[in-house]
Amino acid sequence: LSGFNSIFAVASVPMAKLYYQEFKKQMAEDPSKSLKIATIFSYGANEEEADGVIDDENSEDTSALDQNSRDFLEDAIRDYNVMFHTNYDTSSDKFQNYYKDVSLRMKNKELDLLIVVNMFLTGFDATTLNTLWVDKNLKMHGLIQAFSRTNRILNSIKTYGNIVCFRRLQPRMESAIALFGDRDASSIVLVRTFKEYYYGCRDDDGKPVRGYIDMIAELQEKYHASEHQIIGEKNQKNFIMLFGAVLRMRNLLSCFDEFVGKEGISERDMQDYLSIYEDLRQNWPPKGPEGEKTDITDDVVFEVELVKQIEVNIDYILMLVKQYHDSNCEDKEILVTIQKAVDSSPTLRSKKKLIEAFIEDVNDSDGNDIIGDWNDFVFEKREEELEDIIKAEKLKPEATRNFLENAFQQGEIKTTGTDIDSMMPPVSRFTKNNKREEKKMGIIDRLKAFFEKYFGIGGNRSFFSKKEEN
Structure with missing residues (x-):
């Protein structure tokens, strides 16, 4: 599912190396397959566990690694450093910081896939993790712990986790569920088959379930x-x-x-x-x-x-606008498609008038750089509207721009604290507190509408760019 990430658990360090190299090879051959991938391990046995029970590998100590394994890990961490502009290696202190950084980036969805041997399977929780790929033998509490990594409910999109096994683990899974829970609990933790969801089936009580x-x-x-x-x-x-x-x-x-x-x-x-x-x-x-x-x-x-x-995104809309321009603005069916796409999107609805105004301006464009034209258009409109708000509400320009700069970077308008008060005009001693508060709420509403209209659609140059250009 988009917006989530995954862990790939393998049986040994040599296997981790083979998978990591294969991912790099395929991404180099086909840029469309680009993923942010990392790997981490620290134990020295490098052999698949005979009993399938996960060892405690949270020591974050690489001293037991043989030279080949350590060299591979150094190379993988160098790739990571290039990707995130960091400076880690396999030395004791820096590897512990690498471990912490990987953990944080997994939770923040900055990594798409993490290849592990044992690490992150027993003590790591991230609600954004929705898939565990398994190419190793697991059993008993190790299996339950590893599988539960993906089953943290996040929202209505992630109501379950996906386990993709490259080994026959179902008998072991059923044994583990029977041992650590209800012997009939497999119906609770396992999803049904595609056909049952698609065509319908009967539940455990024999009642029909619509497909x-x-x-x-x-x-x-x-x-x-x-x-x-x-x-x-x-x-x-x-x-x-x-x-x-x-x-x-x-x-x-x-x-x-x-x-x-x-x-x-x-x-x-x-x-x-x-x-x-x-x-x-x-x-x-x-x-x-x-x-x-x-x-x-x-x-x-x-x-x-x-x-x-x-929902659709702004890139899809701009692709349609490009097609409309290339038809010499005569293919009205494309306009209908754009309207339907915008109306179906909760995010783009608040930007509908902006998109419509841009389409009207497309006639005057050469159409060679629709995205660039859109970014310039959004920036100019954003500046015009911001200046109107500052003048109408008598706001302090620099404080207002600082506030919005932070809001667009953080992805939200924060109304707590003193930021709004600091951008408002000085209070007259004759102004009643309730009038001041009413004025403040009106400003917050205007800034929220402004943010909703311009956030996430391009043109996001600094709010001080206009000033710098002048």
Whole structure:
């Protein structure tokens, strides 16, 4: 799944070396396969454990490694240093710092894949870890500990972990589950087969469980993607619940290779349904006869994280804009596709007017560098709007720009502390505290809307660039 990372557990240091070198070779041959990969190990036996039980390898000590293993680890750490501009090696102090840095970057999703022998299998927790690749024998508590590394629930996208075994470990797994838990617990920790999720099955009590293909059939039969509006509160609620179930099942099926090409719905129809879903989310609960939103305390839940997982990004939109320009701005079908894509995206909806304004300007562009044109356009619009906010709210320019510079770097607007107060104009002694607070909340709302509109879409030059250019 995108947004997650994984660990590859192998049986020995020579195996780790072979896998690491093969990954490097394939990435060099095909840049599209580029991944951020690292490896770490420290124990000296270099042989596969006879009993499959994981030794305690958290000593972070490389002194027992033979020269070949140490040379390989030095080379791998040099690759890591180049990738992250660090300065680690296999010496005692620096290797301990390397261990800590690898751990932090795994938790922050800065590494895609970590190749290990024993390390990180028993004492490491990261909710972003969603896959464990296994090419070694494991059993009993070692197997349970290793497998549990991937099973930390993070959100509605990651509700389980993926274990990909290159050895026949299922009998060992069943034995371990029986020993350390309920003998029938395998049904709790193991997902069903692709066919059971896709076509439906019966649960442990014999009750029918609807499959994905039936959900899609009901969705398309009851709600037409092209209608863009669902009339009636009951119908709306039923759609929200059905489409949410579809999203959850798609998320589960996405871990199966068999699902590719069997989505059962076109990309355009999916975008239309996503657009309807997002419209309902923004306007839920519905307004009553007097125009006020009704007080509904029911079980309606919107799967926002799952929607964001499959939404389009700005690069896709710019690709379509390029196609539109290359058609001499005559292919109106591309404009429809752009509109559907933007409407289906919670992230891009707040940037819709900005995108539409850019498309209008495309006629005046030579079209050779759409991305560059977009970045310049976003930067200019961002500057114009920021200047308007500063003047209208009488904010201190440098303090405001400092605040937004930090917000765009950190990925959020922070409203606690004294930052907002420091950019506001001096307080008159005749100004009441509640008026001051009301003014502050208005500024926060404007800055949040500004951030939502311009964050994550390019043009993110420094907020002092305009000043520097002048």
